[in-house]
């Protein structure tokens with residue numbers, strides 16, 4: 001059973017997105033977009049206020065995004081409706097729940113372009129918001145619903161980040177720091193992925209005075 005209190009997490013993120021106004025895409029998102037064709041369908045897990053998903057939709061990607069925060073999802077869907085965008089859908093759901101992961105990928109497959117049906121899975125700054133069991137559930141479900149050759153892009157706080165200064169200080173929501181070597185080993189040995197790329201360092205996700213240690217992973221479903 002998960003040690004996290006899901007309703008506390010939802011309250012934290014609902015409150016956070018009331019105040020948080022970052023509306024430019026992350027460096028990681030932009031770097032992924034240089035890798036993939038515009039006709040690829042992207043599924044984002046833990047989309048937050050939609051800074052990355054809304055940008056991907058704005059440049060034409062078919063998009064499905066999922067988050068635990070109802071407020072954030074409603075705001076993103078309203079934004080899509082007011083802009084008349086029909087190729088992006090934001091779903092409220094829990095990515096550690098098999099049924100929700102299955103739903104996100106099924107919706108994405110249903111909406112994908114017939115000539116480029118492969119999905120790209122993207123999740124930024126979310127793995128470290130999950131506990132060990134949630135991470136395992138998510139990666140197991142994802143692996144089960146992804147097709148061979150489909151790509152997974154992840155960015156998360158690594159163990160080296162435990163001691164760096166945080167812009168938001170010690171918040172009262174769940175956070176852990178991920179041992180990237182173990183994570184990569186488990187992705188390939190337990191979850192059926194080939195890890196194509198893994199880099200850990202600073203300077204890639206700077207925010208105001210904060211320069212976190214993060215890992216970026218690109219993996220392909222075997």
Ligand SMILES: C[S@@+](CC[C@H](N)C(=O)[O-])C[C@H]1O[C@@H](n2cnc3c(N)ncnc32)[C@H](O)[C@@H]1O
Nearest residue numbers: 013046047048067068069094095096124125129
């Ligand atoms: C640090 S924010 C990252 C948001 C966005 N990806 C970004 O880079 O700005 C973490 C997000 O993960 C979401 N989240 C945490 N646990 C989740 C879960 N079990 N299922 C879906 N979303 C979750 C939170 O609601 C929050 O929006």
